[in-house]
Amino acid sequence: MWRWNDRMLKTKMFISFSIVALVIVGITCGIFYYKNTSDIKSQTFSLSKIIAKQFSEMLDLYMQNIEELTLSISIDPAIQSNLFDFYKASNPIEKETIGYRLNPILFNFSYPKSYVQSISIYTLDGHLYHYTKYVKPDPVVTLSSEQLHNYAEVLGSKPFILVPAPEEQKLGDNPETVVSFIRKITKIPTQTIMGFVDIKINLNAFKMVLTNTEEKENDSTMHVLIVNDEGKVVFENGSRLMGNSQARFDTTIFSKPLPEGELHWNDKVYLYTFEKSSYTGWSTIILIPKDIIILKQKRIQDIVIIIGLISMLLIATVSYILSHQITLPLSNMARKMSRVEIGDLSQRMDYAGANEIGKLSRMYNHMLDSISRLIREVYELKLAEKNAQLSALHAQINPHFLYNTLNIMKSISRLRGIEEVAEISESLAGLFQYSMKNLHRPVALAEEIEHINNYIKIQQHRFGSRLELQCDISGAVLQASILKLTIQPLIENAVNHGLRKVKTGGSILIRAVCHESVLTITVTDNGAGMNEAQRIQIDNTLDSSSSLHQFQDIHHGIGLLNIHQRIQLFYGRPYGLQVSSELGVGTTVTLMIPFSRVQPVKGEIAQ
Secondary structure, eight states, X not given: OHHHHHHHHHHHHHHHHHHHHHHHHHHHHHHHHHHHHHHHHHHXXXXXXXXXXXXXXXXXXXXXXXXXXXXXXXXXXXXXXXXXXXXXXXXXXXXXXXXXXXXXXXXXXXXTOTTEEEEEEEETTSOEEEEESOSSOOOOOOOOHHHHHHHHHHTTTOSOEEEEOSSOEEETTEEEOEEEEEEEEEOTTTOOEEEEEEEEEETTHHHHHHHHHHHHHTOOOOEEEEEOTTOBEEEETTOTTTTOTTOBOOGGGGGSSSSEEEEEETTXXXXXXXXXXXXXXXEEEXXXXXXXXXXXXXXXXXXXXXXXXXXXXXXXXXXXXHHHHHHHHHHHHHHHHHHHHTTOTTOOOOOOOSSHHHHHHHHHHHHHHHHHHHHHHHHHHHHHHHHHHHHHHHHHHHHXXXXXXXXXXXXXXXXXXXXXXXXXXXXXXXXXXXXXXXXTSOXXXXXXXXXXXXXXXXXXXXXXXXXXXXXXXXXXXXGBEEOTTSSHHHHHHIIIIISTXXXXXXXXXXXXXXXXXXXXXXXXEOSOOOOHHHHHHHHHHHHTOOTTOOOOSOTTHHHHHHHHHHHHHHHOTTOEEEEEEETTTEEEEEEEEEOOBOOOOTTOOOO
């Protein structure tokens, strides 16, 4: 039966360990896979956003440079003068001559700018003056009067117009993407339109920047497009469709709330991000083939599967070994405990391993030893308890004996006419009676004051007129609840230490007031007082006091500490004693407790 239970426990532990571990491994691998695939996608979007922003800013810098160039051309005095001469000339030969004069001027403007392919100046009637860097230029496509009229209307509200070239141009075997930057030329100072300047920009210069970016990021699959508001692709790296009027882009992505997502382009799925330039109005779009992301996710998936299979194999092996090592000593312990259950306390475990099972075996042996020892000691403990009760009863009899003896002395003294001895005996008996009753239970403040009066009567027989007690307490406060023997030790400290050397006029004043549910009792004497060092030492000791704290070599400190600790144990930390004193003037001890009225205890028998 035990062997069958052992196998069942081992199987259950093996299955439980395996299931829990496999669930943890599965969740961990799932989180790892999800987190990494999510990170790949988010990193792709982040990188694309950075590249799109950088490329858009670079494009803006190029265009700002071109705008400065067109402004320089439009306000150049030589160009202004030649255009003025053009409108005055009536002979076609003179107009052609103006072109020869403009050619070196346009050369000087375009030569420093490597990305400037050509500069054209159009008059209002469509006459063209053209300069190009090509050795064998293609035929120049002139602008019609209608186009110039449309440009004039648009340039009335914009400083310039960017127009993609209608066709791709070539320099040798290298295709080039060209954009026209058109600006009006106004007469100075009348600001009337004299013509238009058209600068064709070679966008192939951007390819060098993209090539450096791709090499830096080790990703040559990235596509960069520049698209205008109509969806025309102005520029696309690595494509033969650059500048082709048929290349159109879906502009609906520009109206979406997020500048990122997935789209179809040229029959492929891409992850995209875009950055729209407020300067040119064009959008820079970064496309990353989704196949690349899926390939990376597939690699991560393969790694996760391999790691998961290896982990499962290791977990199964470790679970079987652990279940065997745990169940073997446990089954042995179960057999021994069944013997203990029927009363055989001699069963002990002999497993000596240093692991938890070994500790459990040693604890089991110690438990049996303790049980045997406790069985032997129960009778002795009961006898000791009875002896303690007898000792407590004996200790209670002694104060009663003294109290009764004092009453006998009082009676004999009055019978024989010795009234002073009778009064002292009566006061001392009152002190004993008050001290013997329920020290732990709060009493009315009036009872504590009556106890103090008995104490003062005895001291006045000792000191005579040197000592006087005054009380300033209202009738309502006299019913306040207070711990027994908390004020009398303060009076005793004042008599024994503060007024010890006073020859005459010694006074102790007790005040008690209630304010905001706090009872404040002050005991003030006009005795010797303390210096500042002694007062600070007592304050520090009271502030840091605990039930284990001990005073050493501090005058009247032990009584104060005892009262302070009793108050804090009964009422809480905020309450207790405070001491203020001035050397040669006197000492004031302030006692603060929460105000409450004393509650009578039913069935209490006066002693």
